[in-house]
Every structure is written in C-alpha cells, then in structure tokens.
Amino acid sequence: MITRNPSSTVSRFLDAHLRRDAQTRELSVARFMSILSAICVVVAAALGPAMGWDLTFALMGLSAVLSGYYACMWWVLRSGAFHPAIPWLNVFIEVSIPAVVLTFDLRYQGPVYALTAPTLVIWGTLVTLAGLRSNPRLGLAAGALVAAEYLALYFGFVRPLLPDQPLVTLGPLFICVRAFFFVATGALTATLARHFLERTKSALAALREQEVMGKYVLHERLGAGGMAEVYRATYSPEGGFEKQVALKRILPSYADDAAFVTMFRREAELCSSLYHPNIVQVFDLGRHGGTYFLAMEYVDGLPLSALLKPRNRRPLPVSAATFLAAELASALDYLHRRTSADGVPLRLVHRDLNPPNILVSRIGEVKLSDFGIARDAVRAHLTVAGSVRGKLGYMAPEQAMGRDIDGRADLFALGLTLHEALTGQRALSGHSEEVLLRAAVDQEVVPPSQLNPAVPLALDLIVMSLLQKDPERRTPNGAALRQQLLALDGPAAPYPHGQAELARVARDTKTLAEQLTVDTVETLAVGKPPVVRSA
Template sequence: MEKDKQTVLVVDDEQPILNSVRRLLKTAGFEVLCASDPVNAIDILKSNDVNVLITDYMMPGLDGIDLLVLVRENWPDLASIMMTASPDVRVAAEAVNRNLIDFFVTKPWDSKNLVELVRRAAAKNQPAATGSGQLFGKYRLRRLLAQGGMAELWLATIKGAEGFEKKVVVKKVLEHLSRDPNFVEMFIDEARMMSKLNHGNIVSVIDFGQEEGSYFMVMEHVDGPDLRQLLYGPDGNENSGNEAALPVATACFIARQVALGLDYAHRKTDDSGKPLGLVHRDIAPQNILVSREGVVKIADFGIAKAEGIKRRTTPGMVRGTLYYMSHEQITARPVDHRTDIYALSAVLYEMLAGRPPFLGATHQETVAQIVNGSYPPLRKLRREVPRQVVAVVEKGLRRNPRFRHQSAAEFEHELGVAMLKSRLSATQADVSSLVEKRMPREDEEQW
C-alpha cells in the first residue's frame, strides 16, 4: 500500500454496496479494504493499519454494534462511520452518543457527502476548527467546543442594544444530516422536548431554527466544567482513587441538585395536563454541568424518552453510557424514570469513590457486573462515607426497580435525611469553591 494513502476498511454483507463504496473511495484517493462480515473485519484490523472503519448496522451474526464495541475496546483511536438505512437513523444517533462511532451516513448516500465524511474521519485526531468569528444568523461563533458525528457545539455570542452581549452555546447539526428528514425529525423532537423544560437544574433552550442549510439549537451557556472534568481534570481522563473523589458533603449536595431537576422532568406534563413520561436515559458525569457559581444543571436530553414522540429505533437497542446503565437498560427491557435514579446513584457512588461502581477490564466484564449487580462496597473504598449515605446509594443501585427509590424526590429527600443524621452540610458556595480549586479559571481566550 502507498504510504501517503489513508486506508479505509468497509464492512457490509451486500457485495454491490462494497463494490460501490470501494470504487468511490479509490477514485477519491483512498486505499480500500473490504470485509463481508464483522469477524472477517476483525481479522483485517489485526493485520493492517487502518485509518477509518465504515460498517453497516444490520448484518447477520455479529452485527455492526457488536463490531463497534470490539473496535472501541481494541482500537480506541480508529475513526468509525456507520452506514444505516434511514428508518434506523436514531440507532445511529444513539451509537454516536455512546461514543461507538464518530459519524454516520444514511443509505442511499450522497457520494460527495460520504467522501467528505471519510476525509473528516481520517483527520479526527487533528480537527480543524473553521468558522471561528463568523456570523451564523444572529449569532457570532466564537470557539468550537466539541465536534461529533451529529453536530458541532459552538460557544457563541449574541449582541443587543447599548452594547449588550450574551454568551450562548449553539448546537449546529452537520450539513449533510440537515438534509436527512428522519434525522431532522429527531432533532426537532429533541428541541421541542427541551423547550418544555424550565427548571434551575436543567440547561434551557433559547432558540431553534435553520441557517445556511443547517438546523441549530441555542442553549444557555454554563460557565464551568462538566462533572467528569471536575472529577478527573480538564481532559476527563479517569484516574481511579480518592484523589478523584469529591468531599462527601459536596458530592451529596450535587446529587440532590440533579435529583431536583430529574423530579421536575419526570413529573412534567403537556399543555393538556397529560404526563410526558420523560426519562433522560443518559445521566452520567459528562451530562451534568457545574458552574463556577456552584449551580448544577442537567444537559443533553438527546436520547431522552418521552411518551407520544415517535421512535425509529430497533427493539432491543441499548441506549445510554455503559457505566451508568441500569439492569433493565443493559438487558434491553422497558425503562421508566427509575432508570434515571439508578444512574444518579451510580454517579453519586463515583463522586464518593473516585470510580464508577461497575468497572470491568472490558465491555463484557462491565456488562456482567451490571447484570449481576456486583460492585465494591463503598466503605471499603472510602471509609469516611457515612453508613446512612451508603444506604441511599445502595438502594438506588438495586437491580429491581421496585426496590429502588420510586421517585427522584424520594431519593433527594432520603439523601437529605442521611446528610442531616451524619451531620453533613454543603452549600452552593462550597461547590463554587471546589470548582475554582480543581478547575482554576484560565485567561479568557481572545476572540
């Protein structure tokens, strides 16, 4: 193979598709390898230097999701693209949320878009942040915060009269997905759902629309890190142990604030008074934002479940971040609001222990631990955690939802009582001090 060419591995059980993609990418200057099934793909990956993996979702035997899980475990830096039929678009979106893929493309694909996605995927470790300082409708894009397989997240500003300027966050859908009606429907569902939520512990949606061919959503800017960064540092790299753990009282305060936001969302009704049946389904440290003022907010309802919203997912699709998935999630059973309570209990455990409760050496080991409900006793990892607090965490982590707290309000109340009995006290000011200590403010970036 020529050294200056990027190598792409295409996996699909339909030979005409393999031939079509091979011709397209070879013409675009890529070296192309093909596999007709995931097992063959693993063998190719073991014996070749591959830059980009493109895989179909639905294949016999080991499917595309199973392949992507194995790839993330063994080749974590390999850029991955999922090909999916349009009715499966939510499956692909959820695979992005689970960090299994970097991009996805729907069938039938646009040749130009597919080549551009492959080029972007091949350069994923050196992304070019274009557009800084440019106007996007009435918003000026200032800095690219994150770039994923579905959207770009920009820090932006909006100006008003008398020199007024406000920071916001613009979630800008990738252009090729803005032309996909199924993805657009999903994005509109998310925006519509989030716009109904107005609570101090939930990130609010300010605006929604379409500009320059891309759909976008505008959210409030939270000046501070997410909880994962607060635990493990700016890069969010795990470093197990008490050096990552938070002060016990502060961890409990943060968990109670998240519970208040969840209770509001779980009880939310539509205009006629009918319960929305909203379940976040991905309560995890990266989706909990902590401001420098000590305010705690839940973010990213992108894979939330709500009654009355059409879903195009395949039955049995597992949704969420693995370490915080409940027993019913991991076994692809129906979920309700108690799944969020379980995930919040897992997050509280992590804040107290400096590691998640379920942490296997591989994906399969972690799944087995969740299914069996086996995790290290909290007080063995950190003796200073009061027994009353441990009891609340353990109740929230029970495998059977019937034996957990039956509402987020109940979780919040019992944790408050446990703090009182343990003589623990924390305030918003304590959270603010912790953020400043662990994440000192750097010089403002010059625009």
C-alpha cells in the same frame, strides 16, 4: 435570518484575546531576555581587554542584574500571576538599558565615546519592539521615554564634559534631531501596530461573517462529538442587547442524516418546554449554512467528568457529592412528573444521565444537559423495540437489556454517578462494549464506604438503594431521594456547605486546566450518534 453587524463584538473578542495573550507574550520575552542577558555577561567579559575592565565589570553587573530580574519575571508569569502593568514595566526597563549603558560609558570612557558607542544603535530597535506588543500606546510611550532620557543625559551630564568645539554630530542640534527620530520611531511603530490591529479586526470580521449563525456570533469551541459540536456564542440582536449562550450545531456532513436531525429537533422541542433551575434550558432552534443549530443556556463551568478526571481519581468532598445528588434528584423529579398542557403525564426519561452530561458552574450550580435521546410516552415509537440507547457503564439493568423503562432507570444512573463522585472510581467497568453493556446486570457494586471511609452508613444505604437491580426495590422517585439526602447530617449534609465545596472544586479544576493550557472540557451537551445495539 439576517446577521446583525458583528463588528463591535468581533472587536471586543480580539481585544480580549490580545489581553489573554499578553501573559504568554511577556513570558516569552522574559525567557529570551534572561538568556540574552546571561550571554551578555560572557560577551562583556570577552571584550574586557578592549573596553577596559572598569567598564567591563559595570556591564557584567548590569547584565547579571537583568538576567536575574527576567528570570524572576519568567518564574512569576509561569506560575500564573499576571497584571496589566507588567508589559509597561518591562518596556520601561528595556528601553532604559541603553541609558544606563550610556552612563557607564560616560563614567569610564568619556563623553565622545558615550555618544558614539555601538550599544546606542539598539535604542531604536527597542522602541520598535515595544510597539509590537499589540498595544500602540506602548510604542508611543517608549519613543517619548527614550527621547526624554537621551536629552536629559545629554544636557545634564554629557554636554558639560564635551570640548568647546565638539563634532557637529555631537552638538545640541543633532542631538535634538536624534531625539526627534526616537519619538518618530515610536509614532511610526504605533501607527503600524494600529494598522495591523485594524486589518486583523477587518479580516476577523470577514471570517466571522462566515461563522455568524443568524443573530449568534460564535467564539471558542467548547466541545465536539461525532455528529455535533458546541460553541460559546453571543446572542446579539438589534438594540445592543447581548447574552452568552451555548450554541450546538450539527456538523455539516450530518445535516442530511434524517434520523439525527429528527433527534436533534426532538431535543430542542423537549428542552424548550422544561423550566427548572437544574436543567439546561434551550432558547432557540434554527438552520443556517445548510446545518441545524440550537441555542442553549451557557454554563460557565465544567462537566462533572472534568471535575473527577484531574483529581487522580480522588472523590469529591462528601457534602459536595450529596449536594450534587440532591440538585439532580430535584431535576429528575420535575422531569419524571412533567405533564402535557392538558395534564396528561409525559413519562419523560432522560436515559443518558452520566458525568459528562452534568454541568457544574463556578458558583456550584448543577445543570442536567443533553436530552438528545430522552424519551416520552407520546414518542416512544422513536426507540426501536429491544434496542439500547445510553452511555455504557451508566445504564440500569432494564435499560441495558432493552426492556421497558421509566424514571427509575435515571435514578439508577444517578446512583452510579453519585457512587463515582464519592469514590473517585467508576462503579461499573469492563474491557469491551459487550462487558459494559451487561455490567449493570452481572457486576455487583460495593458500598462507597468500602472505598471512601468518609462516607457514612446512612449515605451508603441511600446509594445502594438507588443501585437495586430490581426497579421495584429501587428508590421510587427523585422526591424521595431528595428527602433522604436532606435528612443527612454532619459532614455528609448537602446543605449549607455542599454548594460552596462543589464550587471550590469547580474553580480549582478550571484554574488548573487554564494554567496547564489543557482543554479538560469534554462534550458539553453534544449529540451522540443514534447507535442501536441489540440486547
């Protein structure tokens, strides 16, 4: 496969990164300026006898106001609020500080002192700092603003107070030259900032060339497992068409693991044949740079495990949990009834349904992912007889014991997941792998209403029917489960409010994660090592 000019995508990626970084940058500036302004209050007070107390009090008042402003700005930015106009406002205030100081000097010390005071030296520095905010236009604007303020103050207020024969360096010609240097400083800073950004883009483009897998340009990593990792990527073929995808690739150190590569290809083959709104779709399978990758549907959201984890083990709203279960029941019904092209039942079993493999988008969509260890009747020989595959603590008794399984094993896992969503606690627990492996057989699960009084009796019965240890007594299929859930009424009804409630929780969780700068995204359809455990 040939790389298709990722430079425009890289440019947009860098621009987006700098925009996201603007809030952090302004937060640092606000903290620094608040502390510096507070220090200036003390310094001005110490210089009072030398400068005169009238000027000292004016400078102390200005420093106190600036310290208060930047403290408030720091608090606002720290709370997560940000607007693109904030850097422009801060630059306007920063480069205008010497103009205010010049006005004070003129008022209390006279025109000659005002034009020669040491504080004016920082004007050029502030122009330079404005241009270093990764936006060349800020440098240009700062230089032009400083020149305009300087000329306006000179010709409007200072010059009429100067002696008839002032020093040459205080005459209009030299003042205009200084103003020109301010503009030139802004232009030079903008040029350097633009050059820096262009070189950064070039370096990033060269680096991204190593991270472009065919027509896929990689962005941030979404998750990683022991043998594979997942990135958000842009599918960018010729013609300007672009599509966001999740790109999963085998770690290079495992690219030669024949068993894992077989499982990886099997997942791509199986998922590419599944078309259901509640199942993550696979678009492509390829090899690049010595490793395999597959491109999947990108879900802008979080795994269910992330929704449950930061809630201090609190449950989901009941309607959100029943909506989640109803959507997954539809996906399982489709999966279990899937047939081959000639109508032969495939008897597909997911075998790994658990919160990290259930994705919830910002608008409340529910997607089942990670079919790496899914099994069908045709390839049942890939699973060693008497072996166990799946996530400990989410397996049906027959699966944990290494016996023959069918779709009802997935329904048991869904029952455990629904129980956890309703209670905020894992239904099965254990201090070791051996205990967790036998938990489905040995442990009794209490009805969710005993842990969450908001769960009605009808929903209790649905969950406990899913958790029957004997498959023959368990809810028979996803269609039957969905009908039971749709029959619920009141606050437990999955429709019409369940999706909105689930979306609200997903958005709140993702916003919290972004504000705390904590990556709560767990493994997103990342393959797991093909562990074989004896029952």
